[in-house]
Amino acid sequence: MELVISLAIGIVFASGIWLVLRPRSFQVLAGLMLMSYAVNLFIFVMGRLWVDAAPLTPAGKTPDPAILADPLPQALVLTAIVIGFATTALYLVVMIGSRGLTGTDHVDGKEPEL
């Protein structure tokens, strides 16, 4: 499972980097989104991989750490998703604004001279 997960994260992140380096702003946006998915998965995995384990401790009993998943990365991921979502939405707005003002979707605001 470790190999599959790490390969998946690596491939998604690498695709994101490639897209971020492209000249069109929509590609950059898609790249940033892919990278943030990869990072979210990465944070999640950093709490170790668990199958079928609850992150919550039962009330009134002393919890046994061996059967519980680490809840902290899950909380972190939740925060990271929300923040990433908001900033990406903002970038989208700026992108549309730039398209309207400059008439091109090139990240430099002008078409490269051929």
Add this chain to the structure above:
Amino acid sequence: MNLPWLDHLILVPILLPLLVGAALAPLTQGWRRLKFWLSYASVLGMLATSLALIQLTDGGHWKDGMGVYLAANWSAPFGIALLADRLSSLMLLLCALLALAALHFTQMRWGRIGVHFHTLFQFLLMGINGAFLTHDLFNLFVFFEVMLAASYGLVLHGYNAERIRASMQYIAINLAAALLFLLGTALIYATTGTLNMADLAARVPQLRGDDLSLFKVGASVLALAFLTKGAMWPLGFWLPTTYAAASPPVAVMLVLMTKVGAYIVLRMSLLIFSGSAGGAAGFGQEALLYGGMATIVFGAAGMLSTDSAGRMAGYGAIISSGTLLAVIGYGQASLVTAGLYYLIGSTIAVAAFLLLIELIDRIRTPRSAMLALTMEAYAVEDTPVEPVGRGVPAAMAFLSLAFAACALMIAGLPPLSGFVAKFGMFHALLNPIDGSAVPTAGWTLMTLIILSGLIAVISMMRFGVRTFWASGAIEAPKLHRSEVAPVLFLLGLSVLMTVQANSLFGYLARASDDIRSPATTIERVLTHPALPGPTTPTTPATSLDEVMP
């Protein structure tokens, strides 16, 4: 004297701008005047709070000069801890002073275009203050994002093609840096099982083998995120374009944001990678030293190559970042004090210069040509009026003298604070603590600092001569009091720093002693008792190891 409510003052610099910013959001532009004054009151409140915090930390109210605040009363390292010590209180004061100047400057023009300027400004202050106070890595990320999200909006403020182009790159760079921040934080959590900085500092010495190298990878990735913010070469290429494009009051706050990056790097490297950190001791110092030096060279070259004042200020900020990072990386205790003095002095100098640039621009493009450019694509309901009322007499004399003062401060020539800072750094560099000879790196750093000063003089002179002497028949621009006052205020601060250099150096020496003693910080943060609640908790876990495998 034991007043428990005083502890809650630590929360005020975060809560106050949050509440005021939220309260301002629903008000329409018709309430412009009220919005301005509410915003102003909030900044004055922050100023008073930061002065009180300095008094509390330095006056001995808190043990070891450190005030710890446990958010939601969760004891560290489980909950988020906020730490107010001498350094963070001073940074809060610097932030409040710059915000006051920037806000006062917006009174006539910039606060009138665009609708949510004051809300965004307050949120930006909340993010910056939070980043100074927090003692938790992930919470730091959240405050960074608050600060950045507000700054995206503010850089776009006054919306023209140049700003939107600069913003696109600024936002893309910072989103990528935020992802690096998350990666670094996750790796650090994976290896140490904690995000509290004091707890981290306590656990790092026990790291061995794979965990240690993985931790170092995490720390490096994290440092990349801070150094992008702090504009270390080659990560700082976005800075001059963004500074030149942003409106002046916003650019002032951006200058402070680059210093947030340097502040975090300073704090982390002294707390977590201190001499007692075992295998991780002194990690990354060389990279900071040489990276900082490269940044100075890059900034100096850029300054020489440009003739736009906005870009010049940007490169000035890069030089000051580079000097700071090199000073941190040099790793000599006595240098930190002078470095902190330099941090404050150079921030104020670049901020004053940025505000001055807009006024100087009016000599070249009289009337409100620039504002018209700004308004080009922005549909504002009520057109901002020209500054009314009496202009300031002797505008040209004021502009040229203020420009000369800024040039002196940025270049580090006597008699203003820039010189005192450089003198302090040279004194520390020439007197190594153990009495040994000054290493080559020390000589190189001194040479670079002197050269960058020389280059700053040359480019500022060139700009000054072109603007004030050689511009032909010029008409004195119309300046409003509210625009002149902030510049005078910042210059006055610099004079005050020079006159009071002795007591300020004393305070900074105590502040750098604080951050250089990780053991005290660890002890103070981790043993801070949670307040007894109305219900007693049932069998609380005593350490993280019990909950975590």
